Amino acid sequence: MTAANSNTDVAMIIDGERVGAGEFIDIINPATGEVFAQAPRAGQVELDRAVAAAQGAFPGWKATPYDERRRLLAAAAKIIMANVDELARLFTLEQGRPLAFAREEVMGAAMWLKGMGMHELPVEVTEDTEQRRVEVHREPLGVVCAIVPWNFPVLLAFWKISHGLLAGNTMVLKPSPFTPVTTLRIGEILREALPAGVLNIICGGDELGPMMTSHPGFAKISFTGSTATGKRIMASAAQDLKRITLELGGNDAAIVLPDVDVEGVAQSLFMGAFYNTAQICIATKRLYIHEDIYDELKARLHALAKSLKVGNGMEEGVVFGPLQNALQYERVKALLADAREQGLTLLEGAPVPQQGYFLPLTLVDNPPDDSRVVTEEAFGPVLPLLKYRDVDEVVERANRSEYGLAGAVWSKDIDVAVAIAHRLETGTVWINQNLQSSPTTPLAGHKQSGIGAENGLDGLLEFTQPKAIYIPKVG
Ligand code: NAD
Numbered sequence: 001m002t003a004a005n006s007n008t009d010v011a012m013i014i015d016g017e018r019v020g021a022g023e024f025i026d027i028i029n030p031a032t033g034e035v036f037a038q039a040p041r042a043g044q045v046e047l048d049r050a051v052a053a054a055q056g057a058f059p060g061w062k063a064t065p066y067d068e069r070r071r072l073l074a075a076a077a078k079i080i081m082a083n084v085d086e087l088a089r090l091f092t093l094e095q096g097r098p099l100a101f102a103r104e105e106v107m108g109a110a111m112w113l114k115g116m117g118m119h120e121l122p123v124e125v126t127e128d129t130e131q132r133r134v135e136v137h138r139e140p141l142g143v144v145c146a147i148v149p150w151n152f153p154v155l156l157a158f159w160k161i162s163h164g165l166l167a168g169n170t171m172v173l174k175p176s177p178f179t180p181v182t183t184l185r186i187g188e189i190l191r192e193a194l195p196a197g198v199l200n201i202i203c204g205g206d207e208l209g210p211m212m213t214s215h216p217g218f219a220k221i222s223f224t225g226s227t228a229t230g231k232r233i234m235a236s237a238a239q240d241l242k243r244i245t246l247e248l249g250g251n252d253a254a255i256v257l258p259d260v261d262v263e264g265v266a267q268s269l270f271m272g273a274f275y276n277t278a279q280i281c282i283a284t285k286r287l288y289i290h291e292d293i294y295d296e297l298k299a300r301l302h303a304l305a306k307s308l309k310v311g312n313g314m315e316e317g318v319v320f321g322p323l324q325n326a327l328q329y330e331r332v333k334a335l336l337a338d339a340r341e342q343g344l345t346l347l348e349g350a351p352v353p354q355q356g357y358f359l360p361l362t363l364v365d366n367p368p369d370d371s372r373v374v375t376e377e378a379f380g381p382v383l384p385l386l387k388y389r390d391v392d393e394v395v396e397r398a399n400r401s402e403y404g405l406a407g408a409v410w411s412k413d414i415d416v417a418v419a420i421a422h423r424l425e426t427g428t429v430w431i432n433q434n435l436q437s438s439p440t441t442p443l444a445g446h447k448q449s450g451i452g453a454e455n456g457l458d459g460l461l462e463f464t465q466p467k468a469i470y471i472p473k474v475g
């Protein structure tokens with residue numbers, strides 16, 4: 001085991017120590033395409049050491065009273081808030097999102113650490129007779145393997161940390177190889193609040209994820225990422241029946257009814273699709289617009305695409321950053337090329353910088369339902385606008401997807417919108433809003449968008465095992 005690498009300040013956190021590795025991963029600033037940091041590349045030795053540290057810390061953390069765990073996590077939230085400026089800067093450098101929005105994500109991590117503390121672990125009494133009392137308690141599972149993607153690298157990590165640690169588990173967390181820097185830095189500063197070994201953060205290349213999911217030391221895998229990877233993780237977890245929570249891909253539909261105030265809703269609809277350069281699992285990825293207002297709304301959305309600035313997130317006035325990595329940039333570029341080849345009409349937004357992984361925000365004008373821009377999760381700034389005539393038709397089209405993450409309905413008539421919401425096969429439906437999530441409320445994918453939930457009491461309970469205790473009242 002080497003000490004933290006000397007040519008960069010980025011280190012893993014294992015058993016409360018800063019730890020380096022013999023090899024490194026280059027971390028690229030997506031706004032420039034240039035390397036701005038190097039992170040350690042963990043192998044089996046570092047993984048084993050992190051798991052052993054988490055196993056060693058588990059009995060003590062499990063025995064720590066729930067209120068005390070809650071207090072320590074709230075203290076950790078304060079440490080993050082005290083460092084928000086430095087963390088947001090690192091975030092923009094590695095993820096690309098403009099600084100103001102990067103701040104929001106870092107603050108979100110703190111908010112979740114404190115916010116999940118609103119929940120109590122329930123003790124359910126399922127029977128209480130003269131003969132006996134039966135209590136169902138919730139116990140932590142052990143060591144959790146947490147794996148997160150690059151699109152919301154900090155918040156999604158803290159959804160797992162806030163739940164898993166509060167419930168009494170210890171954790172080994174792996175950020176995406178594209179975006180480990182901010183998370184590792186937070187792990188470093190949180191050593192002040194959390195006992196050694198409770199939260200270990202390691203990073204590595206593509207080989208590290210499979211090494212983790214097949215490691216016998218983990219009791220549970222909490223994963224956020226693509227559906228394809230989710231399936232591999234489920235297969236790997238089956239070897240020793242590790243518990244799993246999978247938060248996977250989506251192809252969310254938003255349905256706009258003809259009674260909306262087009263001017264009033266255009267900006268919200270636009271941001272619901274393009275925030276974070278459309279790299280959001282719960283972004284609007286198919287926008288169904290009633291034929292009566294289609295042309296007017298299309299024109300407003302196109303005007304927004306042309307007026308909002310895409311560029312380096314460190315610059316003032318930039319609203320949308322680059323695609324986060326070269327792989328995703330090439331994927332979305334290929335999707336756009338395919339759309340052009342199919343003869344689809346593309347409405348492009350403002351010009352973008354030539355250096356870095358930038359693509360213009362692009363609307364696709366009423367493509368066929370079976371075109372790739374409609375059926376696939378683009379996970380980039382390409383939004384199909386789809387014309388519809390009646391509600392039954394649009395509900396059927398919206399549900400025609402292997403995904404079922406979230407959706408939205410836009411109307412002045414809330415009762416009508418709620419009735420449509422009940423017909424959508426998704427875990428979440430927003431009415432006249434989008435991209436909402438909170439520690440209060442479960443986010444759970446239907447169909448191939450996931451298994452289990454994050455957030456809300458449901459999310460917390462995913463990190464526990466029910467234990468029934470039968471207590472006799474008569475000898
Ligand atoms: P990805 O599946 O490629 O990678 C996610 C993480 O898994 C990374 O840390 C990666 O290193 C790791 N990984 C890759 N292969 C692995 C394997 N075989 N075993 C174990 N770990 C492995 O996803 P991505 O490209 O980083 O993220 C984009 C995807 O994530 C999109 O599909 C998006 O919709 C989804 N996502 C879902 C949610 C949600 O809450 N449902 C939130 C954000 C993103």
